[in-house]
Amino acid sequence: xxxxxxxxxxxxxxxxxxxxxxxxxxxxxxxxxxxxxxxxxxxxxxxxxxxxxxxxxxxxxxxxxxxxxxxxxxxxxxxxxxxxxxxxxxxxxxxxxxxxxxxxxxxxxxxxxxxxxxxxxxxxxxxxxxxxxxxxxxxxxxxxxxxxxxxxxxxxxxxxxxxxxxxxxxxxxxxxxxxxxxxxxxxxxxxxxxxxxxxxxxxxxxxxxxxxxxxxxxxxxxxxxxxxxxxxxxxxxxxxxxxxxxxxxxxxxxxxxxxxxxxxxxxxxxxxxxxxxxxxxxxxxxxxxxxxxxxxxxxxxxxxxxxxxxxxxxxxx
Amino acid sequence: xxxxxxxxxxxxxxxxxxxxxxxxxxxxxxxxxxxxxxxxxxxxxxxxxxxxxxxxxxxxxxxxxxxxxxxxxxxxxxxxxxxxxxxxxxxxxxxxxxxxxxxxxxxxxxxxxxxxxxxxxxxxxxxxxxxxxxxxxxxxxxxxxxxxxxxxxxxxxxxxxxxx
Amino acid sequence: xxxxxxxxxxxxxxxxxxxxxxxxxxxxxxxxxxxxxxxxxxxxxxxxxxxxxxxxxxxxxxxxxxxxxxxxxxxxxxxxxxxxxxxxxxxxxxxxxxxxxxxxxxxxxxxxxxxxxxxxxxxx
Numbered sequence: 001x002x003x004x005x006x007x008x009x010x011x012x013x014x015x016x017x018x019x020x021x022x023x024x025x026x027x028x029x030x031x032x033x034x035x036x037x038x039x040x041x042x043x044x045x046x047x048x049x050x051x052x053x054x055x056x057x058x059x060x061x062x063x064x065x066x067x068x069x070x071x072x073x074x075x076x077x078x079x080x081x082x083x084x085x086x087x088x089x090x091x092x093x094x095x096x097x098x099x100x101x102x103x104x105x106x107x108x109x110x111x112x113x114x115x116x117x118x119x120x121x122x123x124x125x126x127x128x129x130x131x132x133x134x135x136x137x138x139x140x141x142x143x144x145x146x147x148x149x150x151x152x153x154x155x156x157x158x159x160x161x162x163x164x165x166x167x168x169x170x171x172x173x174x175x176x177x178x179x180x181x182x183x184x185x186x187x188x189x190x191x192x193x194x195x196x197x198x199x200x201x202x203x204x205x206x207x208x209x210x211x212x213x214x215x216x217x218x219x220x221x222x223x224x225x226x227x228x229x230x231x232x233x234x235x236x237x238x239x240x241x242x243x244x245x246x247x248x249x250x251x252x253x254x255x256x257x258x259x260x261x262x263x264x265x266x267x268x269x270x271x272x273x274x275x276x277x278x279x280x281x282x283x284x285x286x287x288x289x290x291x292x293x294x295x296x297x298x299x300x301x302x303x304x305x306x307x308x309x310x311x312x313x314x315x316x317x
Numbered sequence: 318x319x320x321x322x323x324x325x326x327x328x329x330x331x332x333x334x335x336x337x338x339x340x341x342x343x344x345x346x347x348x349x350x351x352x353x354x355x356x357x358x359x360x361x362x363x364x365x366x367x368x369x370x371x372x373x374x375x376x377x378x379x380x381x382x383x384x385x386x387x388x389x390x391x392x393x394x395x396x397x398x399x400x401x402x403x404x405x406x407x408x409x410x411x412x413x414x415x416x417x418x419x420x421x422x423x424x425x426x427x428x429x430x431x432x433x434x435x436x437x438x439x440x441x442x443x444x445x446x447x448x449x450x451x452x453x454x455x456x457x458x459x460x461x462x463x464x465x466x467x468x469x470x471x472x473x474x475x476x477x478x479x480x481x
Numbered sequence: 482x483x484x485x486x487x488x489x490x491x492x493x494x495x496x497x498x499x500x501x502x503x504x505x506x507x508x509x510x511x512x513x514x515x516x517x518x519x520x521x522x523x524x525x526x527x528x529x530x531x532x533x534x535x536x537x538x539x540x541x542x543x544x545x546x547x548x549x550x551x552x553x554x555x556x557x558x559x560x561x562x563x564x565x566x567x568x569x570x571x572x573x574x575x576x577x578x579x580x581x582x583x584x585x586x587x588x589x590x591x592x593x594x595x596x597x598x599x600x601x602x603x604x605x
Contacts, residue, residue: 137392
């Protein structure tokens with residue numbers, strides 16, 4: 001038992017480092033992509049081409065005063081950022097990095113990956129509720145409503161892959177893609193996954209909960225410094241996790257000719273990440289009612305239809 | 318006493334402790350958080366007993382759905398400093414009911430004798446699927462019916478308010 | 482020994498990751514304690530409303546829409562979980578399986594249609 005515990009902690013710490021690095025890279029990429037798409041250069045000063053920008057920002061945040069407003073519920077306020085970040089790390093546990101180099105291959109891995117962000121929803125609500133601030137409460141409510149609305153179509157989109165592969169284990173799903181990617185067999189499912197993931201990550205065009213003009217900072221209004229940084233880390237770590245999962249489950253992970261599997265895996269993951277960034281800086285933001293009706297009236301029916309179609313396809317594959 | 322046994326009793330202890338906090342803590346937020354811990358501990362217990370799918374489903378539905386629902390309720394109705402008042406007009410009857418319920422549960426649990434020896438293998442996920450679509454198909458469809466009925470019933474309550 | 486060795490391993494892994502997930506940020510906060518300044522002031526303690534004094538005390542807001550959405554969500558959550566249970570073995574059941582699951586999905590879709598027709602899916 002101790003050996004297993006030690007193994008898991010080593011994996012977890014290792015993945016924490018990976019997550020932290022991917023967060024730094026993600027934030028940097030975000031600003032560079034945003035810059036270039038807006039015909040400017042983005043960060044350039046800190047390090048060559050601004051590479052050290054995120055590191056500098058992180059160090060700055062470490063030095064900021066830890067401000068806990070007077071009327072907050074202390075337990076909730078302190079616990080919320082931790083509750084937000086932990087699921088992101090936990091979801092990294094079932095992703096098969098580079099054929100199949102996976103921390104733990106759970107038999108119900110796919111469902112685990114989809115279930116763990118539910119804890120993150122609780123974190124958002126607790127943050128909003130414990131902040132003793134009207135805007136935080138409202139932002140928390142809206143954000144949570146959006147998150148749960150998109151969990152269903154997201155799960156349904158992955159379900160089509162589960163049907164095709166006949167298994168809930170991420171490793172098995174990866175192995176079944178040696179001939180053809182599941183994104184090819186269920187393109188609508190893949191498209192749905194991308195769209196719903198963008199919504200789950202609160203990214204434009206679904207980023208109303210963070211819309212500054214409307215809700216100040218939404219549920220993280222009262223958070224400053226390092227505590228706020230944890231919410232950011234949770235978001236970008238989740239971004240990386242979701243893209244890696246999509247790459248493994250829809251795009252065949254590490255499979256590919258010539259290059260070693262880990263390289264393919266990174267390429268596919270970052271292809272998804274860059275695509276989502278591209279969307280973010282191109283498309284204007286949806287209104288909250290558009291966001292909610294989209295998930296209920298459009299995406300869920302489309303997801304169900306996709307399941308029906310895929311089920312039929314599956315009989316012939 | 319293997320690793321699994323220790324973990325099981327640990328999960329059980331945590332779930333009981335969390336349940337007690339959930340029921341007794343006066344601040345609603347703490348109560349709900351304790352409820353969340355309780356659900357998570359139950360999921361861990363399921364996992365150790367070999368029911369992988371159920372454990373994950375527990376997180377997905379209970380933590381992801383029910384706990385969220387309760388939090389929505391708290392956020393929509395609580396005044397600042399959400400205190401809970403425990404008031405009932407019939408404390409003695411409540412006590413009697415609680416004791417009867419507890420007694421029944423304990424009696425049932427103590428009388429349980431498993432038909433076969435307890436397995437030490439995990440229940441494969443496909444076993445559940447095979448059962449649902451095979452021998453338990455009627456049950457499967459009945460669940461669908463119950464879900465439909467639940468939606469109609471729940472939304473009937475909501476419908477009376479025109480959204481304001 | 483009563484319990485499965487493998488599942489103990491699964492759980493240990495999950496708990497290990499959860500532990501690091503909570504402890505690592507907490508550790509960062511702890512380290513920061515020495516680096517951070519601390520100068521509490523009355524104005525800093527007030528809730529933030531764009532720099533103005535607080536306009537209204539945190540008050541109740543009751544939009545039943547939110548609760549209705551969450552209710553619907555729980556129902557669809559259960560449906561999704563059951564679909565996840567039956568999906569991996571669907572191929573084995575062929576056409577009969579498709580009909581079974583189809584009937585199940587149809588029932589729950591009826592629920593969605595009901596909510597839609599009752600204008601309960603609209604937001605504002």
